[in-house]
Amino acid sequence: MENMVNVYFFGKKYEVPSSLTIMKAMEYAGYQLVRGCGCRNGFCGACATIYRIKGDKELKACLACQQKVENDMYVATLPFFPLVKEVYDIEKIKPTEQIMMQLYPEIYACVGCNACTKACTQGLSVMQYIADAQRGDYANCAEKSFDCVMCGVCSSRCPAGISHPQVAELARRLYGKYIAPETQHLYDRVKEINDGKYVSIIEDLMQKPIEELKELYNNREIEK
Numbered sequence: 001m002e003n004m005v006n007v008y009f010f011g012k013k014y015e016v017p018s019s020l021t022i023m024k025a026m027e028y029a030g031y032q033l034v035r036g037c038g039c040r041n042g043f044c045g046a047c048a049t050i051y052r053i054k055g056d057k058e059l060k061a062c063l064a065c066q067q068k069v070e071n072d073m074y075v076a077t078l079p080f081f082p083l084v085k086e087v088y089d090i091e092k093i094k095p096t097e098q099i100m101m102q103l104y105p106e107i108y109a110c111v112g113c114n115a116c117t118k119a120c121t122q123g124l125s126v127m128q129y130i131a132d133a134q135r136g137d138y139a140n141c142a143e144k145s146f147d148c149v150m151c152g153v154c155s156s157r158c159p160a161g162i163s164h165p166q167v168a169e170l171a172r173r174l175y176g177k178y179i180a181p182e183t184q185h186l187y188d189r190v191k192e193i194n195d196g197k198y199v200s201i202i203e204d205l206m207q208k209p210i211e212e213l214k215e216l217y218n219n220r221e222i223e224k
Helices: 022-028 097-103 105-109 115-119 126-135 138-144 164-179 184-194 199-206 210-218
Strands: 004-009 012-017 048-053 060-063 073-077
Touching (some): 004 022, 012 022, 097 126, 097 164, 105 126, 115 126, 126 164, 138 164
Antiparallel strands (some): 004 012, 048 060, 048 073
């Protein structure tokens, strides 16, 4: 008999196997997940969850598809958080400090509490990349926020009401559009695709059985 633990989903007690993730435990308990389940592999950020272990005052955040259940775990999911997303045309704005002040002025109200970093389900230095955005250092902001899955947990814990994921997304777009060095080999490859260079190769691949495709993929030559 598998080891069982007591968990509480939205205040109701269930007994589930200790080997399950929160998401799988909810399904084991009878919940039909039609929202907040997404990719089930930790990449989409749709299953943002907060929990507390009985007797522990600390409120923790995670992705339900990754975090395993623990005994006496009290769970509530947060499949959507209303982030502020400003509308802008990336072709018409420039990577200046003023554009961040214009679109997301709330970042300058940051009190440095670091609650966003502590809550991040990806373990990112959220407060630090917001500081980079304040200074107009979009390269560093883009680098530090690269693994953000936009689950919104950081913003749910922010006393200043900052929409961290949207600030980071703007920084990454500005960096990609105006700051990152051009990659000539990428332009060349896109031109080759548009010119039809790979049509016959793709058609040939589409005719191959799955096992042969797997073999080709596993033994492919990886471009440096």
